[in-house]
Amino acid sequence: MVKIEPFAVEQWMDTYETAPGVLNIAETCAASLSIADLAALAVPTVVNGTTVIPPADPLSALATTRLTYGAIRGSSTLRSQVAALFDVGKDESVPALPADNVVIAQGAIAANYLLFYTLLGPGDHAICVYPTYQQLYDVPRSLGASVSLWTLKKEEQYVPNVAELNGLVQPNTKMIIINNPNNPTGAPIPRRVLEAIVRFARQRGIVILSDEVYLPLAHGGTFAPSPGEDESGVFAEAREQLPQAPPPPPPSILTLGYDRVVATGSMSKAFALAGLRLGWVASRDPAIIDAILAARDYTTISVSQLDDGIARYALSDAVRESLLRRNIELARRNIRHLTRFVGKWESKGRVRCAWVPPTAGTTAFVQFSTVGDDGTASPVNDVDFCLQVLKATQVMMVPGSRCFGHGKHFQGYVRIGYVNETAVLVEALSKLDRYLENNVA
Template identity: 50%
Template structure:
C-alpha cells in the first residue's frame, strides 16, 4: 500500500491541519498564499466588458459534466497566453484543465513517476512536489537553495545530483515560500542540460505571472518554461494565487509534449472527470483579454504596496528578523532570532496567533521536517492591505511585549 507523508502545511506537529484549523478563526490571516480574493461582481468591475456576465449563459444550461478536458474557450485562452513571444504557438489540445494546481501536480507526478525512477526537486518548496514522487516509489534528491545566495539554484550542484535513471527535474518558479525567481539565464542553462540528458522538466508556475520586483524589460525576467523550445517540458498553473480566484478550483497542465497530456488525461479518469461548468466559465471570463490585464495590474499593485509595508516592519526590527526580499509571488520567508539564535518557529506562530490573532506558517515544520529552516516563518503578504496593516501593528505590539516569552529553537541531541 502506498504511504504518503503527512502534508506539513496542513498538519504541523501537535497542531493537526494547521491551515484548516486556524485560517478561519485567525483575526489577521497573513498565512494565506493567494492575492486578496475577488467575487464575480469584482471581476465584472475590472473587466472592460462590464455588460457581460460569466454566469448568465449558464442560467438555462443543463449542468452536465461539460467539456471533459476543459472548454475550448478556456484552453484556447491559456494557449494564447503561453504562446506570447514564442516561435511555436502552443495548441489548445496541449492543455488539460484540472481541479486546481494541486490536482495538476499530483496527476502529473502520478503519470510520470514510478518505482526505480530518480527525481530532482527544487528546495525548499511546496511539499507535494517531493513527497508525492517519494510515495510513488521514486528516489528524490533535493536541489537545495539557501538565503546566503538569495535562494538561487546552482547548476553545478544539479550536475552532481543527476543520475543515469533521473526521470524528472522539478522547479517552482516563482518559488514558495521564499518569493525567489529562477532567472532567464538559469532557465536556459537548465533546458540545455536537460536536453543533453533527455530529462523531462516540470515547473510549478502557480505564482506566475505575479512579478512585482522585476519587469519584463529586465534581461533576467523569467519566461514560462514552455517558451524555451524544449519539447520535454511541462508546467502547471491555476487561477488561485496570482488571479485571486482560489474558490473556483481551476488549474491546468500544459506541455510541449502532447503524449504527457494524453497520459494525464487517461489517469484523471480515475479521479475527477471534469472541472465544473461554472468554474470553467468564470475562469474563462477572468483570463480573457478584456479582464486579465486589469486583474493582474490590481494584484501586482497590491503586492507592491503590501510588500513595502512588510519591508518597513522588517527594517525596523532587524534586531529580531531577516529575509531575502521576494521578487515575485505572494509569500516571504522571514527568519526570527533572539540574541543570534533562531526562535522556535512553531511556538512563535502559536503564541502570536493566541495573543494577537496574527497567523503565520512555521517554516521549519512545514518546509524542513523540523530540522531545517529554524526560526523561519512564511508570511503571506498579499491579503487586503488593511488586513496586513492591522496584522503588522499587532505583530509590532507583540515584538515589544511578548517576544521575550518566545523560546529559542533547541538543538536535538
C-alpha cells in the same frame, strides 16, 4: 496501502485559519475576489473593429448552460486562453502552444498529481527544489520514486545553483521539479538559469516540471516603482542598497523551446480565484498530454462547467489585464508595508529579522532570531513563536521548520503571505510589531 507523509502546511492551515478573528497572513493567494468584484474589472474590448461589451457577470452568461459533464479536456475557449498565457516572453523561434496541449484540472494541485501519477513510479528518480510546496517531492516518493532535494540557499538569493545538478543527477533521473516563483521564498528563477536547467535536461532527455502558479504575479518587490507613495525612512534606505530597476519577470518553461517540459498553473494565486478550484497542465510533448488524459479518465473526468465558465470570463480580453493589474498593484503596495516592518527589526534590540526580499509571487520567508548578551543571534523556535503570536494577537503565520523543513531545516523562519487585503496586513504587522516590543525586544 500507499504511504504518504502528512502535508504539514495544509494541516497547519486547516487547524488555525478558521479561528474566530484570525488575521491570516499565512494565506498564499492574492486577496480573493467575489463574482461582483470580478465583473467590476471588465472593460469593453475591440474585436475586428467592433466594440464588444462583456456580459454583466459570468453567472448571467452561464444561466442557460445545461449542467452536464463539461468537456473532459476543459472547454476549447478556456484551453486557448491558457495557451495564450505562454506567449509572454516566448522566443521568436518557438511556435505558439496549441490549445490541444492544455488540460484543465481541479487546481494546480490536481494537475501536479496527475503528472506525477502518470510519469513517476518505483525505480524512477526525481530532483526537486527545496524548500517548496511539499506535494512536489512527497507525492513522487509516495508513488515509489526516490527524490533528491536541491536546496536553495539564502546567500544565493534562493536561486537554484545549476552546477549542483551534476552531483544530484542519477542514471534513472526522470524529472527535475522546480517552482517558479518559489513558495515560500518569493524568489523567481531568472531566464539565464532556466535556460541552463533546460540545457542540462535536454542533454539527458529528462522531463522538467515547472509549477508556475505564481508566475503571472511578477511585481518587482522593493525594486518596483510606486508613484505617489512616501518612500522615506526604512524603505528609502532599502532602495539605496538595491539596484534601481526591477528584475525582468521570468518566462514560463514552455517558452524555451524544449518539448519535454511541463508547466502547471491555476486561477488560485495570481488570479485571486482559489474558490474556483481550477488549474491546468500544459506541455509541448503530445505524448505527455495523452498519458495525462489516460490517467485522468480514472479520476475526475472533467471540471465543473461553472468553474470553467467563470475562468473563461476571468481570462478573457475584457478582464484578464485588469485582474492582473489589480493584483500586481496590491502586491507592490503591500510589500512596502512588509519591507518597513522587516527593516525596523533587522537590527533593533534583541530581535533580528532577515530575509531575501521577494520580487514575485505572494509569499516571503522571514527568519526571526534573538540576540544573546554575547551578541550571538539564535533562531527562534518558529513553531512556538507562531503559536504564541497567534494566541496573543490572532496573527497567523506559517512556521518554516515544520511546514517546509520537516522539523530539521529553516529554523526560525516563518512564511508570510502579504498579497492579502492591505488593511489586514497592516493590522497584522502592527500587532506583530507590538508583540515583539512587549515580549521579545
